[in-house]
Amino acid sequence: xxxxxxxxxxxxxxxxxxxxxxxxxxxxxxxxxxxxxxxxxxxxxxxxxxxxxxxxxxxxxxxxxxxxxxxxxxxxxxxxxxxxxxxxxxxxxxxxxxxxxxxxxxxxxxxxxx
Numbered sequence: 001x002x003x004x005x006x007x008x009x010x011x012x013x014x015x016x017x018x019x020x021x022x023x024x025x026x027x028x029x030x031x032x033x034x035x036x037x038x039x040x041x042x043x044x045x046x047x048x049x050x051x052x053x054x055x056x057x058x059x060x061x062x063x064x065x066x067x068x069x070x071x072x073x074x075x076x077x078x079x080x081x082x083x084x085x086x087x088x089x090x091x092x093x094x095x096x097x098x099x100x101x102x103x104x105x106x107x108x109x110x111x112x113x114x
Contacts, residue, residue, distance in 0.1 A: 032066065032073040044074055086110040
């Protein structure tokens with residue numbers, strides 16, 4: 001009984017930390033427009049389905065090419081399929097708080113919840 005109470009208290013503390021962190025974390029961008037980037041989205045989905053372990057999707061490219069929209073679309077698709085998704089985006093307008101340290105805090109918190 002005492003163990004259950006301790007576990008519940010630990011879970012609440014972790015949930016409170018995650019909630020506080022998420023309030024200071026940028027949300028994902030808008031999704032890709034309907035009918036756009038369908039080939040790359042399907043290719044990523046197919047590659048993930050063929051992996052038996054955890055995957056990392058790293059999106060890079062020039063400014064303005066749609067990386068944020070692509071990431072949001074991938075995350076939304078995977079969450080609909082009950083995948084556990086850890087997502088994070090950098091924003092130069094918030095560079096004082098959205099740092100690489102914040103990235104690893106987000107990953108750590110999301111993995112701890114998993």
